[in-house]
Amino acid sequence: MTALQIISDTAQQVADAISAALGVETEIVDRQFNIVAGTGKYRQLVGSKDYEAVYPDSPFLYGRVLRTGESFIIEDTRENELYGPYTMGEMGEICCPIIMEDSIIGVIALVAFSQEQKENMLTKRNVLQHFLQHMAFLLANTVAAKEAFIKLNINTNLFKTMIESFTSGVISFNAGGRVTHFNSKAEEVIGIKPDLLQGMPIDRFWPNSPVKKVLKTGAGYNNNEEFYQGAGENLHLLVSARPIIIDKKPAGAVVMFSKMAEARSLAYRLTDTQHELHFSHIKGESRIITNLKEKALQVARSSSSILVTGESGTGKELFARAIHCASPRRDKPLVIVNCGAIPETLLESELFGYEEGAFTGARKGGRPGKFELADGGTIFLDEIGDLPLHLQVKLLHVLQRRQVERVGGTKNIDVDVRIIAATNRNLEEMCVSGEFREDLYYRLNVIPLVIPPLRDRREDIPELMDHFLQKYNTLLQKQIAGYREETLKVFMAYHWPGNVRELENSIEYAVNMENQPLVGMESLPARIVGNNCPAAHRPNYNLAAITGETEKKIISELLEKVSTGMVDPQSLPDLLGISRATFYRKLKTYGLAMPKGYRYSPETA
Structure with missing residues (x-):
C-alpha cells in the first residue's frame, strides 16, 4: 500500500x-x-x-x-x-x-x-x-x-508484546512515580485491576519502595529483595529497577519483579542436576515393598507431613524423591537437607537463612535458608533425629505458622512447603528421654512410612542384583552377564545389615574385581563370604546391640551391689558417668528396676 x-x-x-x-x-x-x-x-x-x-x-x-x-x-x-x-x-x-x-x-x-x-x-x-x-x-x-500514528501504534503494540513476553512482572513509572505501563503478570502479582493501576502512584501499592530513589537519582539496582503487603497476602519480591534517562535527567523508571518463590523455582529448574525419580524406579516386587509404594503414591497427592523411618541404607531418600515427583508440587523445588551432616553452629542459618550483619562473616544482603528455597515445593529433612532441641522449637513454629524468620531478622516470611522427614532412630524413645520434642514428633508423624530392611524382603534381592549389575556394567564399561549360582545363594543368605546400600556397594566391588562373564565367589567382598553361615551361629558385630548388652550387664551388677548395701543408690549416675535422667531412661529401656526397698527417680535423686 x-x-x-x-x-x-x-x-x-x-x-x-x-x-x-x-x-x-x-x-x-x-x-x-x-x-x-x-x-x-x-x-x-x-x-x-x-x-x-x-x-x-x-x-x-x-x-x-x-x-x-x-x-x-x-x-x-x-x-x-x-x-x-x-x-x-x-x-x-x-x-x-x-x-x-x-x-x-x-x-x-x-x-x-x-x-x-x-x-x-x-x-x-x-x-x-x-x-x-x-x-x-x-x-x-x-x-x-x-x-x-501507524508507527506509534506498531511501536506501542510491539512494546506491549515485548513486556507481555516476560514471565516476570514489568511496570513503568513516570518522573512523578505514577504507573504508565504494565504487563498482565504485574497486574496479577500486585493484585489491582488495570483501570485502577493505570496512573496510580507507587506509594499506593509499594510504600517506601527503593524505586522512588531511582526516580530521584537515576541510579538503578538489580535483584533486590523487597517485602510488601499485597491483596490478601504478603509479597516477597525480587526486584530490579532501571531509570529512563532523557537529557541526562531521570524521567521515569522501568521495574521488573518476580515473586521470590517463582524466581527460586526457576533457578532450581535451571540448576537442578537431580533426575526425576518415580516409584517405578524403586526396585522390588515383594508384597511388603509393593504395598509400601502404593501407600506412598496415595499420600503423595496431599500436602501432609510424612515421617519416613527405617534402617540406614533402606532407601528413605528414594521414597522422598518419588513422593515429590508424584505430587502436585513436582514442578517446584525438592530441597534435601541432611541434619546430621551440617555442624550445629551452621544448621540454623542453613535451614532458616540469615540477614546481612546477623553474625561475623554474614554475606552482604543476607541469604535465604533451605525453607525459602523450597517454597512451593518439598523439603526433605534427613536424619531429623539429630536436630538439636533449640532448632526443633523453630521447626515446630514453621510447621504451625507456615512462616520462617531468618537469623538476625525481624520479618516473618511466608513459606508453602511440604515436609518429609526421615530417621533411622527411634523418635518415640527419644521423646521419652527428652531428646526430641513430643509435639514436633506428632506434627511430623502425620503420615508414617516404615521402609523394611532388605532381610525382610529377600525375594527382591535377585532383581536388585540385576539392576545394579546393569548400572555398573555401564559405568565401568564391563560386560558381565550375570552371577554364578553359588554367588546368588550367598547373597540370598547374607543378613545385609547395611541393606540396599550395602548390596549396591558389594556389586560395584564385584564388577570392579570380576574378569569373567559371571560374578564368582572370589570377586565378592570378604565380609559377605565370611558371613556365609547360618544366622544363629553368626558372630554379632552390631555395635548398638553389643553396647546395649554391655550397658545392661554393668547396670545389673551395680543394682546387685545396691541390694547388698555395697553401693549408695543415689551415686549410681555418677558412677556410670551419666545424668540422672539418662540413668532413669536406661532402667526403663533395659527393663530393670531398683532392688526392693529402694526407690529411684530423677526427682528423689
Whole structure:
C-alpha cells in the first residue's frame, strides 16, 4: 500500500471539497500511477491505474511531474506534447507534485472538461496553482501524520508484546512515580485491576519502595529483595529497577519483579542436576515393598507431613524423591537437607537463612535458608533425629505458622512447603528421654512410612542384583552377564545389615574385581563370604546391640551391689558417668528396676 493509499478516504474528501469550491474536476494519483481519489469522470476510475502507468518512462505529464517535482499548467491539451495519446475530453489542467520529506509521493491535478471551466481556471492560474501546492502540502502532512500514528501504534503494540513476553512482572513509572505501563503478570502479582493501576502512584501499592530513589537519582539496582503487603497476602519480591534517562535527567523508571518463590523455582529448574525419580524406579516386587509404594503414591497427592523411618541404607531418600515427583508440587523445588551432616553452629542459618550483619562473616544482603528455597515445593529433612532441641522449637513454629524468620531478622516470611522427614532412630524413645520434642514428633508423624530392611524382603534381592549389575556394567564399561549360582545363594543368605546400600556397594566391588562373564565367589567382598553361615551361629558385630548388652550387664551388677548395701543408690549416675535422667531412661529401656526397698527417680535423686 502506497503512502497516499493509506489516506485514500481523506484524499477523496479533499478532492470533493476542491471540486465543489472551484467548479473543476480533481484527480489525485500516487507514485505508481494509482488513481487514489477523483471527481467527475475520474471518480469511477478510483482504484485503477492512470493510462500513464503503461508508459512509466515516457515524457507524459504525470511521469514528468513525478520525476522532476515541477508544477505544470496545460492551456491546451490537444496541442501540448505532455499530454499522452489517450484523453477523456480534458481541455486544460493544472498539476503539482505531492512532496513528503523530499520524496515525491504523488500528483494532484485540477482538470477542466468544458470551455467555461478552462477559461475560469486559466484566468486564475497563478492563484489556483498556489492553492493546489498548498493542498499538496496538506495531503503530505496528512500522510506523515498517518504514518507516524501507524508507527506509534506498531511501536506501542510491539512494546506491549515485548513486556507481555516476560514471565516476570514489568511496570513503568513516570518522573512523578505514577504507573504508565504494565504487563498482565504485574497486574496479577500486585493484585489491582488495570483501570485502577493505570496512573496510580507507587506509594499506593509499594510504600517506601527503593524505586522512588531511582526516580530521584537515576541510579538503578538489580535483584533486590523487597517485602510488601499485597491483596490478601504478603509479597516477597525480587526486584530490579532501571531509570529512563532523557537529557541526562531521570524521567521515569522501568521495574521488573518476580515473586521470590517463582524466581527460586526457576533457578532450581535451571540448576537442578537431580533426575526425576518415580516409584517405578524403586526396585522390588515383594508384597511388603509393593504395598509400601502404593501407600506412598496415595499420600503423595496431599500436602501432609510424612515421617519416613527405617534402617540406614533402606532407601528413605528414594521414597522422598518419588513422593515429590508424584505430587502436585513436582514442578517446584525438592530441597534435601541432611541434619546430621551440617555442624550445629551452621544448621540454623542453613535451614532458616540469615540477614546481612546477623553474625561475623554474614554475606552482604543476607541469604535465604533451605525453607525459602523450597517454597512451593518439598523439603526433605534427613536424619531429623539429630536436630538439636533449640532448632526443633523453630521447626515446630514453621510447621504451625507456615512462616520462617531468618537469623538476625525481624520479618516473618511466608513459606508453602511440604515436609518429609526421615530417621533411622527411634523418635518415640527419644521423646521419652527428652531428646526430641513430643509435639514436633506428632506434627511430623502425620503420615508414617516404615521402609523394611532388605532381610525382610529377600525375594527382591535377585532383581536388585540385576539392576545394579546393569548400572555398573555401564559405568565401568564391563560386560558381565550375570552371577554364578553359588554367588546368588550367598547373597540370598547374607543378613545385609547395611541393606540396599550395602548390596549396591558389594556389586560395584564385584564388577570392579570380576574378569569373567559371571560374578564368582572370589570377586565378592570378604565380609559377605565370611558371613556365609547360618544366622544363629553368626558372630554379632552390631555395635548398638553389643553396647546395649554391655550397658545392661554393668547396670545389673551395680543394682546387685545396691541390694547388698555395697553401693549408695543415689551415686549410681555418677558412677556410670551419666545424668540422672539418662540413668532413669536406661532402667526403663533395659527393663530393670531398683532392688526392693529402694526407690529411684530423677526427682528423689
